Amino acid sequence: xxxxxxxxxxxxxxxxxxxxxxxxxxSVFSSLQWYRQEPGExxxxxxxxxxxxxVKKLKRLTFQFGDARKDSSLHITAAQPxxxxxxxxxxxxxxxxxxxxxxxxxxxx
Amino acid sequence: EAQVTQNPxxxxxxxxxxxxxxxxxxMNHEYMSWYRxxxxxxxxxIYYSMNVEVTDKGDVPEGYKVSRKEKRNFPLILxxxxxxxxxxxxxxSSLKAGRVxxxxxxxxxxxxxxx
Numbered sequence: 001x002x003x004x005x006x007x008x009x010x011x012x013x014x015x016x017x018x019x020x021x022x023x024x025x026x027s028v029f030s031s032l033q034w035y036r037q038e039p040g041e042x043x044x045x046x047x048x049x050x051x052x053x054x055v056k057k058l059k060r061l062t063f064q065f066g067d068a069r070k071d072s073s074l075h076i077t078a079a080q081p082x083x084x085x086x087x088x089x090x091x092x093x094x095x096x097x098x099x100x101x102x103x104x105x106x107x108x109x
Numbered sequence: 110e111a112q113v114t115q116n117p118x119x120x121x122x123x124x125x126x127x128x129x130x131x132x133x134x135x136m137n138h139e140y141m142s143w144y145r146x147x148x149x150x151x152x153x154x155i156y157y158s159m160n161v162e163v164t165d166k167g168d169v170p171e172g173y174k175v176s177r178k179e180k181r182n183f184p185l186i187l188x189x190x191x192x193x194x195x196x197x198x199x200x201x202s203s204l205k206a207g208r209v210x211x212x213x214x215x216x217x218x219x220x221x222x223x224x
Binding site: 088 | 144153212
């Protein structure tokens with residue numbers, strides 16, 4: 001089973017700051033997804049990236065899939081308290097979905 | 110409303126007492142799966158099902174059973190629960206599995222404690 005390592009594990013920042021979360025693997029994934037999970041709820045999909053080098057933007061969130069499809073990053077510009085949550089990357093391995101270890105983000109007003 | 114439902118939401122039980130956590134989706138999705146979430150370990154897939162009567166092991170299937178007799182339902186069975194199965198469990202469904210993964214819709218979670 002492939003492993004997905006996320007860094008950092010925890011991140012506490014002030015409103016307005018920028019941040020980047022990384023998702024790395026030694027293996028190639030056919031596609032990669034990013035989810036956000038809030039306390040007491042299940043994860044909710046933010047984006048799916050498929051092509052190596054692909055960049056997708058969702059308002060203040062920018063997602064990039066590495067050229068070799070082994071890694072991905074999530075960049076948030078001008079973070080807001082509403083961005084607080086657990087961010088999870090997930091890669092497709094055959095018919096299974098492998099989740100990363102997660103990055104817990106807290107944004108203070 | 111399109112949704113995945115799980116029951117119960119909270120469950121405290123004792124070692125060895127068989128239990129079933131139900132999962133149902135109303136989106137006519139082919140693919141369903143069960144995950145457990147533990148601190149520092151993220152979400153780990155227990156079992157998944159590509160369609161009715163088609164199930165397969167995920168990464169942590171030991172101690173669990175599943176069945177998929179109907180497209181909408183995918184119950185998780187713990188025949189003899191043990192304390193190391195104390196966890197937060199999520200059921201999820203998606204349109205289908207494939208090379209490009211479809212969006213996973215997650216249920217609200219079931220918090221299980223085994224004493």
